[in-house]
Amino acid sequence: MRKILAFFFMATLASGFAQLRPQSIIVNPVPPADLRVRVWVDQDPSKTGDPVYDFGQNIQISVQVTQDAYVYLFGVRSTGEIDGILPNAYDQDNFLRAGETRTYPSNGQYTFQIDPPAGQDRVLAVASRTPLNVGDIVNIQTGQAKIRGADNLARSLSIVVRPLPSNDWVTDEAYYIAGNYTPPPPPPPATGVLAVSSNVSGAEVLINGRVVGSTPISLTLNPAGYNLEVRRGGYTPYRASVSVQPGQTTQVYAQLNPVAPPPPATGTLIVDSNVGRAEVLLNGRRVGYTRLTITLNPGNYTLDVRRGGFSSFRTSFYLAPGGISRIYAELRGLTPPPPPPPVVIPNPGLSGSYTYFCRGGRLSVTYSGNQVRIFYDGADRILGLTRANTYSGGIYSWQVDGRSGTLY
16 A cells, blocks of 8 residues: 655745745764765756745755765755654665765655645755664654654754764755745834044045945944954054844044154164074163074163073163164183082991081081982981992981081
């Protein structure tokens, strides 16, 4: 027995259906370059308009993919009703090969039929490289949706595709009109008033780049957003985006400021040194490395040139407008200080206690054999001699038998 399945589709109504489209339900913000899906209805294979289907008329839906993909079709009506089209109880196979085109219904077991009410409806196609779990959206066996409204469909599909990489899924939509529906003409927009004044009388006023008068001025405009400019010679222009609301007056006060005098002519500073990549500082702020050429405003400056291992160079200079100052920094190498002599500890013998004088202080220690017991870094430590009679180390605090001190 031949069974008829009636599927319905949804879209937001707008004036001029042949020209306007409602906002897409869901779109991949970073669509893959190789994967595309295309869906259309039989009366509009080129997708150039909104074909009209009478109530009771059958409709066929075709879909094509550029790569192997699983395809899911949803019908969305102007009333907010949503139906599952593919897969369904009679067409479970929704896997299409690259370049394959399929038309549904694909067999004589069911048909798609247009039912009231009139309105602009659409078909949403979702293609994915991997199968999707749409069980929370529609019952595949009955085609009945578990949600209602395009916004809820968008949210549900967003959850379904969220785990997928962005290059694994893509969408498309096809539109048509159910019944001979003619939308009512839009009401004429009520006007609003834009009142523009300024601290400078007689300033020129421009709306969307067109001169409309001078300040102060009141303009009657259709409700919309506008680009406003107020200008007069010798002053910086005032620019703003304004919104005019129906039946309301939008007040704008344009503060025009005198044009600032031109900046002084600049000068050029050239810094070189006998040492490459030496750091250059002007008034304490690093500006680069030698050899350096920099453009500066006229004025007094303090110049420092420095590099590790060399003496620093400092000088003060005045840079005149349009002038060029050349400064050569002679840096001299520094001789590193000799390392401190190691602490020499006489051979303490087997055991005992000594007070040693060393660079920067003295150290009293208790020793036994070739080990020295001191307190440093917050704990008792047993230190071995690096060699006979010689102990090497940093700066330590020590404590032995209630006596404390510092070893340098």
